[in-house]
Amino acid sequence: MSTTNVQYYESQQCSTQWKAFLRAFSTEFASKGDISDLRAFMHQMGRTMAQEFSIGDGSSLSALEDSINQIWFQLNWGWAEIAEEADSLVIVHHVSPLKVAFGEDALTWSPALLEGIYAQWFDSLGMDKTLRLSQRKAALEEGQLFVFELKKQIEEPSYFTRR
Amino acid sequence: MSTTNVQYYESQQCSTQWKAFLRAFSTEFASKGDISDLRAFMHQMGRTMAQEFSIGDGSSLSALEDSINQIWFQLNWGWAEIAEEADSLVIVHHVSPLKVAFGEDALTWSPALLEGIYAQWFDSLGMDKTLRLSQRKAALEEGQLFVFELKKQIEEPSYFTRR
Amino acid sequence: MSTTNVQYYESQQCSTQWKAFLRAFSTEFASKGDISDLRAFMHQMGRTMAQEFSIGDGSSLSALEDSINQIWFQLNWGWAEIAEEADSLVIVHHVSPLKVAFGEDALTWSPALLEGIYAQWFDSLGMDKTLRLSQRKAALEEGQLFVFELKKQIEEPSYFTRR
Amino acid sequence: MSTTNVQYYESQQCSTQWKAFLRAFSTEFASKGDISDLRAFMHQMGRTMAQEFSIGDGSSLSALEDSINQIWFQLNWGWAEIAEEADSLVIVHHVSPLKVAFGEDALTWSPALLEGIYAQWFDSLGMDKTLRLSQRKAALEEGQLFVFELKKQIEEPSYFTRR
Numbered sequence: 001m002s003t004t005n006v007q008y009y010e011s012q013q014c015s016t017q018w019k020a021f022l023r024a025f026s027t028e029f030a031s032k033g034d035i036s037d038l039r040a041f042m043h044q045m046g047r048t049m050a051q052e053f054s055i056g057d058g059s060s061l062s063a064l065e066d067s068i069n070q071i072w073f074q075l076n077w078g079w080a081e082i083a084e085e086a087d088s089l090v091i092v093h094h095v096s097p098l099k100v101a102f103g104e105d106a107l108t109w110s111p112a113l114l115e116g117i118y119a120q121w122f123d124s125l126g127m128d129k130t131l132r133l134s135q136r137k138a139a140l141e142e143g144q145l146f147v148f149e150l151k152k153q154i155e156e157p158s159y160f161t162r163r
Numbered sequence: 164m165s166t167t168n169v170q171y172y173e174s175q176q177c178s179t180q181w182k183a184f185l186r187a188f189s190t191e192f193a194s195k196g197d198i199s200d201l202r203a204f205m206h207q208m209g210r211t212m213a214q215e216f217s218i219g220d221g222s223s224l225s226a227l228e229d230s231i232n233q234i235w236f237q238l239n240w241g242w243a244e245i246a247e248e249a250d251s252l253v254i255v256h257h258v259s260p261l262k263v264a265f266g267e268d269a270l271t272w273s274p275a276l277l278e279g280i281y282a283q284w285f286d287s288l289g290m291d292k293t294l295r296l297s298q299r300k301a302a303l304e305e306g307q308l309f310v311f312e313l314k315k316q317i318e319e320p321s322y323f324t325r326r
Numbered sequence: 327m328s329t330t331n332v333q334y335y336e337s338q339q340c341s342t343q344w345k346a347f348l349r350a351f352s353t354e355f356a357s358k359g360d361i362s363d364l365r366a367f368m369h370q371m372g373r374t375m376a377q378e379f380s381i382g383d384g385s386s387l388s389a390l391e392d393s394i395n396q397i398w399f400q401l402n403w404g405w406a407e408i409a410e411e412a413d414s415l416v417i418v419h420h421v422s423p424l425k426v427a428f429g430e431d432a433l434t435w436s437p438a439l440l441e442g443i444y445a446q447w448f449d450s451l452g453m454d455k456t457l458r459l460s461q462r463k464a465a466l467e468e469g470q471l472f473v474f475e476l477k478k479q480i481e482e483p484s485y486f487t488r489r
Numbered sequence: 490m491s492t493t494n495v496q497y498y499e500s501q502q503c504s505t506q507w508k509a510f511l512r513a514f515s516t517e518f519a520s521k522g523d524i525s526d527l528r529a530f531m532h533q534m535g536r537t538m539a540q541e542f543s544i545g546d547g548s549s550l551s552a553l554e555d556s557i558n559q560i561w562f563q564l565n566w567g568w569a570e571i572a573e574e575a576d577s578l579v580i581v582h583h584v585s586p587l588k589v590a591f592g593e594d595a596l597t598w599s600p601a602l603l604e605g606i607y608a609q610w611f612d613s614l615g616m617d618k619t620l621r622l623s624q625r626k627a628a629l630e631e632g633q634l635f636v637f638e639l640k641k642q643i644e645e646p647s648y649f650t651r652r
Binding site: 167168171172174175236239241242257258307 | 330334335338399421
């Protein structure tokens with residue numbers, strides 16, 4: 001697939017109705033605090049936003065993935081894969097509209113919105129309180145791929161999860 | 164037209180992609196300050212947002228109204244009427260998606276977004292610096308009608324324009 | 327509610343992506359047959375289209391109305407009321423996008439699409455084979471209200487149901 | 490870019506409001522004639538549809554490409570490249586919603602809609618009457634790429650342009 005198809009698809013990912021508002025929000029909001037503040041606020045918005053949806057079925061990872069993707073599909077927010085690793089659960093979120101909505105510069109904090117959403121959904125499924133969901137690393141694939149992990153919180157908070 | 168048609172249309176006014184986000188933003192944001200702070204931030208976002216669009220033609224009120232409505236129509240943000248009164252210019256904004264996007268409780272501050280947009284557009288047309296654009300009164304018609312006025316700022320700032 | 331709000335809402339009822347296609351379809355299609363042919367084809371398309379959705383719950387009229395409106399709401403195709411009369415069931419469909427999609431001139435045949443959809447849905451619920459669903463009269467409320475009825479077919483087919 | 494991102498993007502390419510209608514149209518319509526009839530009708534619909542838009546600027550191929558892509562972008566109908574070859578002008582249309590709207594089986598006739606649109610636009614620019622615009626070959630890239638050419642009509646009509 002050529003770069004320009006990707007560019008075309010990206011440019012169409014965010015509803016015209018709110019694109020200008022979201023850009024303005026991003027610009028003004030980014031001037032109000034440092035990255036950890038911005039991430040904390042986005043994480044909290046994500047938690048609040050998550051409560052508008054109910055994750056139907058958490059009986060298996062595959063059922064959970066389907067429940068989640070049904071929501072993402074309706075919202076046109078991309079799609080997710082959930083995989084088990086040795087000591088964590090990994091959530092990979094593809095082609096969300098965050099980059100085009102909030103801009104490239106916001107990619108250091110905008111994914112905390114998804115972090116908050118996933119954290120809230122896993123909480124609502126009754127996950128072990130010693131587990132913590134956080135973004136694993138910076139955005140990948142030119143801002144179209146975010147990786148989150150759910151794991152026991154033993155080490156010091158990382159750059160991204162510090163709040 | 165029956166109430167239920169109006170209700171139906173209102174419910175469809177906000178893009179599904181961002182409705183849950185905007186509700187969450189509204190909830191979290193409203194907890195961060197008093198109404199004048201919220202209005203000041205929304206006004207500023209409106210000014211930033213306005214700069215994504217160019218008002219083609221301000222040669223007459225009617226041309227200006229058309230230019231503005233072309234933007235609103237593309238965004239599905241309702242429609243505006245501009246009228247001259249003795250000592251002010253009045254902008255009436257109908258059926259914006261603000262109520263359904265930010266919720267009814269936010270109607271005391273969410274229209275400051277439109278206030279900021281109109282203020283910026285009139286500034287960009289080179290309006291007299293002694294004039295000030297502000298929301299005239301609270302939302303009307305169950306949150307579907309907002310009235311703004313552009314007039315000489317002589318009296319004390321009103322409740323709504325105080326910042 | 328003022329006329330212009332209604333006009334505004336109407337103008338936004340049909341997705342920009344397909345409006346021009348649907349208008350062209352309407353123009354070309356209308357030249358291919360008389361009204362009864364056009365209605366027969368639209369009715370058949372409606373039946374085929376209906377099969378893409380499943381009516382969850384027909385256990386009561388109110389549950390059925392909810393099931394149907396959930397579909398219409400997702401599609402942004404307006405909303406329906408179902409009511410029992412002495413010898414028929416009446417379906418009133420409000421603010422569909424048919425008028426803006428296919429044009430005013432098509433209002434003599436475009437509602438046969440909804441007729442086919444409702445006919446198929448009632449068939450799928452196992453309705454009595456002696457019943458027939460048909461449009462009761464021409465479009466009302468400037469093309470924004472259609473009335474269908476499900477009743478025993480005893481008299482001669484009316485203008486609208488003749489095929 | 491992984492297959493599944495492409496699949497995701499494809500699945501989101503067609504407005505929910507009309508997807509079921511367009512699928513039903515495709516099913517019913519395909520049963521009404523052979524491929525050349527279907528193509529002729531789609532081509533004619535394309536010509537009618539094209540007249541809803543005006544190609545602003547045909548002063549250069551690049552200006553023309555921009556004018557056309559502005560329309561496609563607003564409609565979310567993909568994007569086009571125009572290139573000159575020795576004896577023809579080639580129009581390559583990427584990632585249109587035709588496949589997801591009308592289905593894979595319709596790819597033998599649905600691109601005639603674009604053929605008609607481009608033919609009408611080139612006619613409106615006053616193109617030489619000896620030139621003819623037609624689809625060069627079957628759909629490529631799994632139905633996401635169509636190639637049209639504008640050239641002197643000397644040989645026998647090909648499979649795709651026969652009518």
